[in-house]
Amino acid sequence: MSRQLLLVFTMLALTTMPGAASRKQAPFSVLAFYSANVEHDHVEFAEQAVRFFSEMASRDHFQFESTANWEDLNTKRLEHVDVVLWLNDSPHTNQERTAFEQYEERGGGWLGFHASAYNDSDTHWPWFVQFLGGAVFYGNNWPPLPATLRVDDKASPVTRRLPPQFVAPANEWYSWMPSPRANKDVKVLLTLDTSNYPLGFKDTLTSGDIPVVWTNTKYRMLYMNMGHGDKIFTDAHQNDLFEDALHWLGGRR
Numbered sequence: 579m580s581r582q583l584l585l586v587f588t589m590l591a592l593t594t595m596p597g598a599a600s601r602k603q604a605p606f607s608v609l610a611f612y613s614a615n616v617e618h619d620h621v622e623f624a625e626q627a628v629r630f631f632s633e634m635a636s637r638d639h640f641q642f643e644s645t646a647n648w649e650d651l652n653t654k655r656l657e658h659v660d661v662v663l664w665l666n667d668s669p670h671t672n673q674e675r676t677a678f679e680q681y682e683e684r685g686g687g688w689l690g691f692h693a694s695a696y697n698d699s700d701t702h703w704p705w706f707v708q709f710l711g712g713a714v715f716y717g718n719n720w721p722p723l724p725a726t727l728r729v730d731d732k733a734s735p736v737t738r739r740l741p742p743q744f745v746a747p748a749n750e751w752y753s754w755m756p757s758p759r760a761n762k763d764v765k766v767l768l769t770l771d772t773s774n775y776p777l778g779f780k781d782t783l784t785s786g787d788i789p790v791v792w793t794n795t796k797y798r799m800l801y802m803n804m805g806h807g808d809k810i811f812t813d814a815h816q817n818d819l820f821e822d823a824l825h826w827l828g829g830r831r
């Protein structure tokens with residue numbers, strides 16, 4: 579191979595390498611959904627999240643839009659969306675749910691926070707429960723409190739900048755029954771450390787294995803339990819987690 583040809587191949591290889599350079603070359607499109615008429619602490623989180631991800635979008639060069647109108651969750655609107663965010667709620671009509679199922683089944687990205695994965699016997703959306711890896715809401719701590727989180731998987735691009743454990747800002751933490759960890763397709767990335775127990779005063783988490791961030795590997799999805807109140811974006815480690823999570827979901831397309 580001539581020296582010139584080698585140079586061309588090297589340059590080609592460099593430009594196709596994953597990382598910051600390719601992010602700039604292939605910007606992705608994010609659409610965040612939230613509800614403005616839910617629990618005040620959840621609205622507050624959503625408003626801060628919109629600001630956080632908007633700033634991140636101009637810094638990291640991707641498209642970011644947000645909407646409080648869940649009717650935007652339709653096939654036509656999602657056509658050019660790479661990652662859908664649910665900040666504090668989930669769709670309630672069959673039409674919106676079906677559009678989301680189709681979007682996910684064809685490889686769309688999803689990042690869900692906190693109450694977006696809340697589901698109980700009144701939710702009546704079996705597809706969504708299997709999408710979450712089988713997780714059903716079981717309990718929570720109250721009031722919202724900081725908690726030590728343990729990184730389960732240091733190898734993931736989502737957790738690569740995190741220390742083995744860190745104290746996450748005050749949040750209402752959910753427990754799940756069944757736990758998503760029971761599902762062989764689920765990869766848990768962060769877990770509530772057992773040193774937190776008992777966590778809470780009015781409502782207390784006392785024991786058990788509580789996954790906090792996980793992915794169902796059958797989909798391009800990631801769930802994060804953070805999302806209650808106005809403290810969520812006050813920790814640099816956790817902010818790195820949010821940023822790397824969105825790049826992971828946006829960059830795989």
Ligand code: ZN
Pocket residue numbers: 619620692693750805806
């Ligand atoms: Zn909450």
